[in-house]
Amino acid sequence: MRSKTVTRTTYSNGSVNTVAPDVKAKAVQDLKDVLKLTTINRLLTASYDEESKNIERKIFSAVYQMTKVGLIDREKREINAIWFSFVGLSAQNIRHLEICSITDFNALFSITNQELRSLADRGRLDVETKRKLLQSTVILQNHWNDLYSSTSTDDAPPGPSTPAIVTSNHQFNVPSLSVTGVKMIQSSSMGFATAPKSPKTASRSIHNIPHKWHRSTKLRWSGDGVCHFCQRPLGFGILNAWEKCRSCKWKVHTQCKGRVGDSCGLTPDHLRFLFDKLIQENNGGMWKDPQSVPASRSMNEPAFQFPDTAIDSSSSTNSSAPSTPALPLGINGNVSSLTAPYRSERKFLFPDTENYSVHNRLPILVISEGDHPSTTEIQQETENHNKLASLSGGNIESEGTIVGNQEDSVESHHDVEADQGGPSQEAVDKFNKRADGGFTWERHAWNMSTIRGPNAQASWNEVTIQLETIEFDKQAPIIGRGRFGKVLRGFHYGDVAVKVYNMDHISDHSKRAEEFKLEVSAYKNTRHDNIALFLGYFMNDGKYGMVMSLSRGSQSLYTLLHVVREKLDMATTRKIAQQICQAVSYLHTKKILHKDLRSKNILLESKNKVVITDFGILSMKRLAYPRGKLGYYTSRFWTNYLAPELAMAIKTEYDEYECEDFPFTESSDVYAFGCVWFEMLTGMLAFCHETPHQTLFAKSQGVRPVLPNVKCTPELKELLVACFHTAPHERPSLTDIHAKLTALPKKQRVNRSPSFPVMMKSYESTF
Numbered sequence: 001m002r003s004k005t006v007t008r009t010t011y012s013n014g015s016v017n018t019v020a021p022d023v024k025a026k027a028v029q030d031l032k033d034v035l036k037l038t039t040i041n042r043l044l045t046a047s048y049d050e051e052s053k054n055i056e057r058k059i060f061s062a063v064y065q066m067t068k069v070g071l072i073d074r075e076k077r078e079i080n081a082i083w084f085s086f087v088g089l090s091a092q093n094i095r096h097l098e099i100c101s102i103t104d105f106n107a108l109f110s111i112t113n114q115e116l117r118s119l120a121d122r123g124r125l126d127v128e129t130k131r132k133l134l135q136s137t138v139i140l141q142n143h144w145n146d147l148y149s150s151t152s153t154d155d156a157p158p159g160p161s162t163p164a165i166v167t168s169n170h171q172f173n174v175p176s177l178s179v180t181g182v183k184m185i186q187s188s189s190m191g192f193a194t195a196p197k198s199p200k201t202a203s204r205s206i207h208n209i210p211h212k213w214h215r216s217t218k219l220r221w222s223g224d225g226v227c228h229f230c231q232r233p234l235g236f237g238i239l240n241a242w243e244k245c246r247s248c249k250w251k252v253h254t255q256c257k258g259r260v261g262d263s264c265g266l267t268p269d270h271l272r273f274l275f276d277k278l279i280q281e282n283n284g285g286m287w288k289d290p291q292s293v294p295a296s297r298s299m300n301e302p303a304f305q306f307p308d309t310a311i312d313s314s315s316s317t318n319s320s321a322p323s324t325p326a327l328p329l330g331i332n333g334n335v336s337s338l339t340a341p342y343r344s345e346r347k348f349l350f351p352d353t354e355n356y357s358v359h360n361r362l363p364i365l366v367i368s369e370g371d372h373p374s375t376t377e378i379q380q381e382t383e384n385h386n387k388l389a390s391l392s393g394g395n396i397e398s399e400g401t402i403v404g405n406q407e408d409s410v411e412s413h414h415d416v417e418a419d420q421g422g423p424s425q426e427a428v429d430k431f432n433k434r435a436d437g438g439f440t441w442e443r444h445a446w447n448m449s450t451i452r453g454p455n456a457q458a459s460w461n462e463v464t465i466q467l468e469t470i471e472f473d474k475q476a477p478i479i480g481r482g483r484f485g486k487v488l489r490g491f492h493y494g495d496v497a498v499k500v501y502n503m504d505h506i507s508d509h510s511k512r513a514e515e516f517k518l519e520v521s522a523y524k525n526t527r528h529d530n531i532a533l534f535l536g537y538f539m540n541d542g543k544y545g546m547v548m549s550l551s552r553g554s555q556s557l558y559t560l561l562h563v564v565r566e567k568l569d570m571a572t573t574r575k576i577a578q579q580i581c582q583a584v585s586y587l588h589t590k591k592i593l594h595k596d597l598r599s600k601n602i603l604l605e606s607k608n609k610v611v612i613t614d615f616g617i618l619s620m621k622r623l624a625y626p627r628g629k630l631g632y633y634t635s636r637f638w639t640n641y642l643a644p645e646l647a648m649a650i651k652t653e654y655d656e657y658e659c660e661d662f663p664f665t666e667s668s669d670v671y672a673f674g675c676v677w678f679e680m681l682t683g684m685l686a687f688c689h690e691t692p693h694q695t696l697f698a699k700s701q702g703v704r705p706v707l708p709n710v711k712c713t714p715e716l717k718e719l720l721v722a723c724f725h726t727a728p729h730e731r732p733s734l735t736d737i738h739a740k741l742t743a744l745p746k747k748q749r750v751n752r753s754p755s756f757p758v759m760m761k762s763y764e765s766t767f
C-alpha cells in the first residue's frame with residue numbers, strides 16, 4: 001500500500017490538522033475544473049433552469065470539499081481569488097476587495113449585501129461586475145446555508161462559525177448561537193477551514209427562519225431601490241412585480257425570489273437583539289443551567305474565586321492550577337457561575353457607566369486579517385509597480401506599489417498646503433485630548449517646539465523624504481499588509497521598510513496630512529535600540545507613508561510563536577520581555593503610548609533582539625472605518641490584548657463627533673505587555689479559546705487570563721498577574737517590571753531537601 005506524505009497544516013487559530021497534500025491538491029484542482037467547465041454568465045442568467053442549478057451545486061460542492069481539507073491563510077486567499085476571477089472580477093477588483101479584508105469565503109459571507117455593494121462602489125467595480133459579484137455571493141451563501149440545515153452536528157460544513165465575525169444579514173454564523181437554547185457555544189475556530197463543533201450532548205440548533213414575503217397588490221414605486229439579488233431596479237410593483245420580506249426587509253423581484261433561499265437573514269438589529277437577549281438572560285439566570293457546561297474545577301476552589309486579591313505567593317512554581325481566577329475553557333456556557341463569585345466581592349468598579357454591559361449590547365466586530373501576501377499578490381503588485389514605473393519613465397519608482405485612490409491625488413494640493421508646517425494648534429490639542437482619553441495624558445506631553453513652534457518647519461523638513469528617491473524592490477516589493485496600511489521593501493541609501501498608511505478614515509481630505517503628521521510625530525522623536533528606526537516620512541500625491549529601518553529577520557514574535565510554533569526557553573523569554581519593557585517604557589518617558597502592543601508588532605531581528613513597531617496609530621476612528629455605526633474592523637486577536645477599561649470603552653455605535661477615543665494609558669500598554677509575556681510563557685494567546693465578543697464580555701466582567709501550568713517562579717507569576725489587574729492604577733509600571741526582571745537571578749536554584757541526612761551546620765559552628 002502506498003503511504004501518503006502528511007503535512008501539518010497550521011490554522012490561523014493555532015490548531016494543527018494533518019492533511020495529505022494530494023487530497024488538498026485534488027480538492028483545489030476539482031474547483032478549478034468545475035470553474036473551467038462553466039461560466040458565470042450561464043450561472044447568473046435570468047432563466048434559471050435545472051441545468052443552472054446543477055452547475056451551482058457542482059461549484060458549491062467543490063468549494064465545500066475544499067474547505068474540508070483545511071487551508072492555510074495564503075491558500076484561502078488564492079481560492080478566493082480564483083472564485084472572484086471566475087465571477088468576472090479583474091485583478092484590480094480582487095486587490096481592492098482584499099484590501100477591504102475580503103480575503104476568504106469567511107469574510108465574504110460575513111458582510112452584508114449592502115456592505116458588499118458599498119465596497120464594490122468604492123472599488124469602482126462596473127455595474128455588470130458588481131451585479132455578478134453580489135448575485136454570485138448570494139448564491140454561494142444560499143448553498144452554504146442549505147448545507148448547514150441539512151448537515152448533522154458532527155458533519156457540519158466548515159464555515160464562519162462564531163459571533164466573532166458577525167453576519168448581520170446572513171445566517172452563516174448563526175448556527176453557533178442557538179436561538180432556542182440561548183447558549184453561547186464556543187467555536188473551535190475563527191477561520192472557515194475548521195468546522196465549528198457543538199458539544200456532543202446538545203444538538204446544534206440551526207437557524208432556519210423562512211422569509212415572510214409580502215407582495216402588495218398596490219401600484220408601488222420603490223424609488224432608487226434595487227433587487228437584493230439581481231441588483232436591477234425594482235421599479236413599479238405591478239409592472240415588475242417585487243416582494244419584500246417582513247423580517248429582513250429584503251426586496252426582490254418575484255422571479256428572483258426562488259434564488260435568494262428559503263432562509264431569512266438576520267439584520268444587524270436582529271443580531272443585536274440576540275446578543276441583548278443573551279446578556280439579559282444571563283442576568284436572569286438563563287446560563288445557570290448546570291447541565292450545559294460542567295463548572296470549572298477552579299471555580300469551586302476558594303483560592304481562585306476573586307480576581308483582584310494578591311496571588312498566593314506560596315504557590316508552587318510548577319503548580320498546574322491557574323494562578324488567576326479561571327475562566328473555564330471558553331465562556332461557552334455557565335458564565336454566571338463564572339462571574340458570580342467575582343461580582344459578590346469585586347473591589348473594582350468600572351468608572352465608565354456608559355458601556356455595553358449596562359446597555360446590554362456588544363459592539364459588532366469584523367475581523368480583518370493583516371497577513372503576508374500570497375505569491376499571486378506579489379506578482380500582481382510587482383506587475384503594477386513595473387508598469388507604472390515604465391509609464392513614468394522609471395521616475396516614480398514607488399507609485400505602482402502604493403494603493404491610493406484618485407480622489408487623493410485630486411485633493412493633493414490640500415496636502416501640500418498642510419505640509420507647510422506642523423499640524424495646527426487645534427489639531428495638537430485635539431490629539432492630546434484624544435491621547436489622554438479622560439485619564440492622565442497631558443497637553444504638555446508634546447514637545448511643542450517640534451510639532452509647532454519656530455523650528456517646526458525645519459524639523460519636519462529634516463525628516464521629509466521624496467518618494468522618488470525611494471527605490472522599491474522590483475522582485476517582491478510588498479512585505480505584508482496590516483489593518484491600517486501595508487509595508488513595502490525598498491532602498492533608500494540602504495534597505496528600508498516603507499509603511500504606506502491608509503488615511504481613508506479621515507473623510508476631509510484637507511485634514512489628512514495634518515492627522516498623518518500627528519501620528520508620525522510619535523515616531524519622529526524616538527531613538528531606541530528596540531524601536532524600529534524612523535528614517536523619514538513622505539506625503540506625495542495623497543500617499544502617506546513612513547520610511548523605517550528594515551527588520552532583517554522579517555519575522556514577528558507572533559509568527560515565531562504561532563506559525564513556526566517555537567517554544568521559547570525561560571532565558572529567551574526573559575530577554576525579550578526585558579527588551580519590550582525597555583522600549584515601551586522609553587516611549588512612555590517620551591509621552592508616547594504604544595496603543596497596539598501585540599506579538600505581531602514585535603519584530604525579531606534575531607533571537608536576542610526585538611524591535612517594536614506600529615505604535616501611536618490605533619484609534620477608535622480608524623477601527624470604525626469603513627463600517628461607521630455598523631461596527632469595527634479590527635485585526636485578528638486584537639481583543640485578546642485589550643485592557644478591560646478599553647474593552648469597556650468601545651461603543652456599540654461609533655459616532656465620530658460624539659465618541660471619545662479609547663482611554664489609552666501607560667497601564668493599558670502594561671496590560672498588553674502582560675498578554676505578550678503570557679504568550680511567550682505559554683505559547684498561547686491570552687483568551688485564546690474565546691471569540692472576540694466573548695473576550696470583550698469576559699473582560700467587561702473582570703475576568704482575567706487563565707495562567708496555565710507554566711514553569712516560572714512565584715515572583716514572576718505575581719508580576720504577570722499584576723499586569724492583568726482590572727484597575728489600571730494597580731498595574732505595575734514597565735520600569736518596575738523591567739527592574740524586577742533584571743533583579744531575578746539568572747538561574748533559579750531549586751532548594752530541595754536532600755533525601756539523606758546531612759550535617760547542615762559547619763563543623764566550627766557545631767562546637
Ligand SMILES: Nc1ncnc2c1ncn2[C@@H]1O[C@H](COP(=O)(O)OP(=O)(O)OP(=O)(O)O)[C@@H](O)[C@H]1O
Pocket residue numbers: 369370371372479480481482483484485486487497532548549550551552554555556600601603613614635636
Ligand atoms: N520595519 C519592518 N521591517 C520588516 N518587516 C516589517 C517592518 N514593519 C512591519 N513589517 C512587516 O510588515 C507586515 C505588515 O505589518 P503591519 O504592521 O502593517 O501589519 P500587522 O501588524 O501584521 O497587522 P495588523 O496590525 O493589521 O494586525 C508584517 O508582516 C510585519 O512583520
